Structures are given as structure tokens and as C-alpha cells.
Amino acid sequence: MEIIGYVFVIIAFARLLAEVFERLGYPGFLGEITAGMILSAVLVGMPRDQLELMAELGLFFLMISAGLEVTPEELHYAGKTTLPLYGITYAVMFATTLPFTGWSAGSDNVISAAILSIASAPIVLRLKRFFGEDFLHVALSYAVISEVMGLFIVYMVVRFHESPGNYAPILWDIFKDAAFIGGILYVNYLIGIRHKVMLIRFLRRLRSDEAVFGLFMILSTSLAFISEEIGMHFTIGGFLAGLLMHSDLLGTKQYDRLTTIISGVTYGIFAPIFFAWRGLNFETELSFVVVEFFVVIYTVRLLLSALAVRRDSLSKSLVRGAGIASFGVLGLLMGEIGFVSGVLSEHMYAMSSLASVLGIFASATVGRLVNYWSPKKASGAP
Template identity: 80%
Template structure:
């Protein structure tokens, strides 16, 4: 009952602040993070292990929801454009990070560069009205690719830290990860051609939405377990499960049934816990160097992203750049994994954490400014 009471307080307060933030034009998850920061000073006796487990489930469901947002074809189409963009962004962010890590190309620099190269899918969705055309798929693909790569990089650093000087285990892990993802995408392609009708007919025979959800959870947790066993983060398995369960594979009706339940469970229960938990564990240091790091990093990244994805007017290019340069809450998790595992120093963890939160706020604010500018100029806002 004690943990239930704490969870009730977290969900209630997180959802309250999420509603407040939504009403003033910001993504709700920023309110949930803020709620966690406030509650960190109040819930000092909260059982942390149980809450951490629920937060992990929150990440799992968020990655499933992200997978359900795109199809493999959209990810492939967007990936052809965003993978080169991510490589360029990561290399530039690595160069920008080096002065703040003593000009040493170590795990601090590599992990921090991966954190500040990510994009926030919720901010991308909020800015989509300004993108124009089909850029939303490109921006979402970038968010997915950048988040997966940040998790991959921190796990590689952890394995190198566990066995210094031994690169064979890391190579084996990378090979297993590539084979695992390749097999899933191949199966998705083959099943979609040969057995799609059979799957749709089978799901139609199920009498309840809960049965569809239950089968999907068995499938997604199985992939999550395999993903964790071969060296990937378990949430990658959840994302792959969501990616494979697109409407073309399971039918529009079953897809709608599934997304309705997943969305309710995710954003009604587990996502608030995950975001609030990130706020509860938020650690940074208020110094000129930390603020300087964010100002330099965000300015360079916004300019780089806006130039590389420019289209039409300056406001549209800035909106696209802000969506790509929106950092992401997953960076807080990556930083925490690196810090706890001993591959990320406290200073690097602090600057990366502050950059992640301020980046989301700044991109969301820039979206509001662009919205106001276009409204004053009489441009259609879709």
C-alpha cells in the first residue's frame, strides 16, 4: 500500500502539471518532468527500487508507442535522409563537446555527444504543422534513430569499461544486434507479403480488445527479453514490436484497437511515472560552464539542422531545425545509465542532463514563437 500511495501522488501531480503545460502551449511531458523535480524534495522516503521498475515499464511502453507511430517503410524512407544527418550531427556535436571534456576523446565525450544529438518525438509532433510536406516522417525517423543510437553507444561504452582492452565481445554484441534487427525486418517483410491476410483474419476472430492487447504484450515482451539478452536495451525490443504491428500488417481495425489501449496505458499510467522519475533523478550543476555548454551546443545544432533540412521560408526551416534539435528526455536515461555504470563522469552527466531538459524547453518555445509570427503575418497554420 505504501508504494501504491506514492505512485498515486506521482501520477496525479504529474498529470496535473502536464495539463497546465499543455494549456500554455508546451508538451505535457515537460510538466511531468517538472512534477518529478518538485516531488524529489518532498518524497524523500519513497521506495526507489519499486518506482524505478515502474519507470522502466514506462520507457518500454513509450518505445512501443513510438514504434506504432511509424511503419517500416516510413522508417526506411526517412532513414535514407536522416541517417546521414545523424552522422553529421553526431560528429559536429562531438567536436563541440571536446573543449568541455578536456579535449579528450573518451567515454564522456562519446556519450555526451550521443545525448545532445537526439531529438524529442513529442516536440517533433507538436511542431509538425510547421514542417510542410512529408517531413514529419523524416523528423520522427531521426528521433527514433538518434534515441536507438544513444542507447547503443552507452551500452558499448559500458561493455568496454567492463572488459577494458577487449574488443571481441563488443564486436560480437554489435553483430548479434545487427542480425537480430535484420531478422525481424526480414520476417516483417515476408509475413507482410505471404501471411498478412491470415493474421488479419485471426485477429478479427478475437472477441475483445483485451485479447488483442494480450497477444501483442506477449509478442513485445518476448522481443524485449531477447533484445536484453543479446546486449541491446530491452526497450529496443518493444520498439521493434510496435514497428512490426503497423496497420498494413494487422488491419486498420485491429491497429486502432491496439493503439487505443496502448495509448491509454502508456500516457495515462506509465509515461507520467517515467517522466516524473527522470525529474526525480535529475542532477545538474548550476555554473557558467554548464550554461555556456548548452548555449554553444544548441546554437550550433539549431543552425546546422536548419541549414541541412531547409525548405521554403525561414520560419519553416527554423521549425524543422528546432524539431531535429529538440534533444530528448531519453538523454536523461542514457546519462543515468552511463553515470551509474561508471563510464560517465558526474560533470559530464550534469551538463548533458541540463542540456537535455533545456533543449526540449527551447525547441518548444521556438515553436510557439514561430506560431505567433506566422499568425501575425496572416499565414495559414493548418
């Protein structure tokens, strides 16, 4: 009952602030993070282990939702543009962090660059009305690739830290990861060619939405278990499960049934707990160096992204750049993993965490300013 009480308070307060932020024109999850920051000073005796498990379930469902937003074909097509862009962004972020680590390259720079190179899928979806559906899949593809690559980089650094000089197990883990992901995508390809109609007919025979959801959860938890066993983060399995269950494979009706339930469970229960938990564990420091770090990082990244995805219109180029340069809440988790594992210093953990949160605010603000300015400009208002 104690745990249920804490969960109720967290969800209720998180959703309240989420509604406030939505009315102000910002994504609701920023309100949920803020709720966690406020509750961290109030709920001092909470059962942290149990709530952390709930938060991890929230991340699991969020990664499933991210997978459901794109298809393997879209990811492959858009990846031709976004994967090189991610590589360039990561290299620039790595170089930009060097002045803040005394010009010495190390794990601080590797992990901080991974945190500062990701994009936020919720921000991308919020800004889509400004840059259009034609760019949405590219921006979502970047968000997905950057999150998966960021988790991969952090776990690789942790592995190198735990077994220095012994690279054979690490190379074997990388091979297993690549074989697992490649095998899953190949199976998806085969099913889509040979057994698509059979799968759709089978799902149509199911009488309830709960049955569809139950079968999907068996698949997603199985892939999550395998992901964890071969050394990847368990949420990668959830993402792959969502990636496989696209509308082309399931049929539009079954896909809508599945996404409706997943969305309700994710954003109604688990996502608020995850975002609030990130706020509860948010650690930073306020100083001139921290503010300077964010200003430099965000300016460089926004300009780089806007140039890489530029259009004739300056406003559309800025909004596209803001979508790509929206950082992400997952960066807080990556920073926490690196800090707890001893491969990310407390100073860089604090600065990267604050930059992640402020970057989300900044990108959402860019979208709001463009939305405010464009109608006035179009109407010729002074």
C-alpha cells in the same frame, strides 16, 4: 499500500502539472518532469527500487508507442536522409563538447555527443502542424534512429569499459544485435507478402480489444527479453514490436484498436511515472559554464539542423530544425546509465542532462514563436 500511495501521488501531481504546461503551450511531459523535480524534495522516503521498476515499464511502453508511429518502409525511406544527418550531427556534437573536456577526447565526449544528438518524438509530433505531414515521417525517423543509436553507443562504451582489451565478446554481441534486428525485419517482410491477409482475418475473429492487446504484449515482452539476453537494452525489443505492428500489416481497424489501448496505458499510467522519475533523479549544476555549454550546443545544433532540412521559408526551416534539434528525455536515462557505469563524469552528466531538458523547452518555444509570428506576418500586422 505504501507503494500504491506513492504511485498515486506521483501520477496525480504529474498529470496536474502536465495539464498546466499543456495550457501554456508546452508538451505535458515537461510538466511531469517538473513534478518529479519538485517531489524529489518532498518524497524523501519513497521505495526507490519498486518505483524504478515502474519507471522502466514506462520507458518500455514509450518505446512501443514510438515504434507504432512509423512503419518499417517509412523508416527505411526516411532513413536515407536521417541516418546521414544523424552521423553529421553526432560528429558536430562530439567536436563541440571538446572545449568543455579540456580538448581531450574520451568516453565523456562519446556519450555526451550521443545524448545531445537525439530528438524528442513528442516535440516532433507537437510541431507537425508547423512543418506539415510531408516532413513528419522524416522527423520521427530521425527521433527513432537517434534514440536507438544513442542507447547502442552508451551500451557499447559500457561494454568496452567493463572488458578493456578483450574485443572478441563485444564484436560477437554486435553481430548478435545486427542478426536479431535484421531477422525481425525480414520476418516482417515475409509476413507482409505471404501471410498478411491471414493475419488480418485472425485478428478480426478476436472478440475483444483486450485479446489483441494481450497477444501484442506477449510479442513485445518476448522481443524485450531476447533483446536483454543478447546485450541490448530491453526497450529495443518493445520498439521493434511496435514497428512490426503497423496498419499495413494489421489492417486499419485492428491497428486503431491496438493503438487506443497502448496510448491509454502508456500516457495514462506509466509515462507520467517515467517522466516524473527522470525529474526525481535529475542532477545538474548551475554555473556560467553550464549555461554557456547549453547556449553553444543548442545554437550549433539548431543552425545545423535548419540548414540540413531547409525550405524556402525561413520560419519553416527553423521549425523543422527545432524538431530535429529537440533533444529528448531519453538522454537523461542515457546519462544516468553512463554515470552509474563510471564512463561519464559527474560534470558532463550534469551539463548534458540540463542541456537535454532546456533543449526541449527551447525547441517548443521556437515552435510557439513561429506560430505567433507567422499569422501576424501573413496579415500584415505591425
